Amino acid sequence: MKKILLLALAAVMCAGLASCGSKTEVENTDKTYVIYSDNAFAPFEYLDAASGEYVGVDMDILAAVAEDQGFKYEVKNEGFDASMGAVQSGQADGMIAGMTINDERKLIFDFSDGYFEDGQIMVVKKGSDIKAEADLAGKSVATKIGTMGTDYAMSICDTIGFDTVNYEDSPTMYTAIENGTNVACFEDRSVVEWAIKEENLDLETVGEVINPKEYGFAVKKGENPELIEMFNAGLKNIRESGKYDEILAKYGY
Ligand code: GLN
16 A cells, blocks of 8 residues: 555656756657658768667767757658658657758748758760760769759750669669669769768769758757757757767767
8 A cells, every 4th residue: 555655756856857857849749850861971860880879970869869858759761852741741859860951942841040051063984985974975974852952863864865764862873873773973072972881882072062952950940949959959059068069070970
C-alpha cells in the first residue's frame, strides 16, 4: 500500500519536473518534430557504416540546435526530393538536407538563416574530353531530382543541346557517370569533392562553382514558425559557443 503511494507520488513529481524544465512553448512541450533529410549527401548526411547511424554536418547541427533549444525530434533520411514532398504534404515538420535557399523555393518553404554556403560544379569522369559546358552538345547529362544542379542543367540544355536522365540520389548519379551512361552532372561542390576524396571515385570537377548560395533548414510556408525561430536562435547560440565551428572542423572545414 505504502509502496503504491510512493510510486504515485514519484510519478506526479516527475511530470511536474518535466514541464518545468522545458524551454519550448507550452503547446509544444511534448511534441516530437519529424525532420526529413537526404540519405546519401556526405558530408551533410550519410550512413556511418561503423555505427549504423546517419551522421554529418546537418545531423550534428540539428542535434546541437535541438539540445540548445530543448525540443525533441526524430530524423527520417529518405532522400532529397522525398524530403521536399514530405514537408509539402505535412508528413514532415521540417527538413535539413544541404538544401539551398532560393527565391523559387521561398514561395513554398520558409527557411532558417543560412548555415553553410555552397554552389554547384560540373562533374565528369576522370580524364574525360568534356572540358567545358559547350562539350556537352549531343551528350547525356545525369540529374538528381529536385535539385539546384538539375535546375541548372535544365536551364542550359536547350541552348547547348544535351539530354538529361533523372536519378533519385547522388551516388547513383555518380555511378552513371563512372560507367559512361551519362557524361556529366552538376552537383554541390563540397559534396562531390568529399565523394571523390573519401570514396575514391573515378570523377573530377570542371570549371568554376556556379551560383553559390546558403543552405537552410526549411518548413512548409506558414507552418511551424516556432521551429524556424528555435532553429535560428539555436544556430546563433552554437555559433557563439564555438559548437558550430567544432562541428564543421569534425568534417574537415
Ligand atoms: N543544394 C542542392 C539543392 O538544394 C542539393 C541538395 C541535395 O541534393 N541534398 O538543390
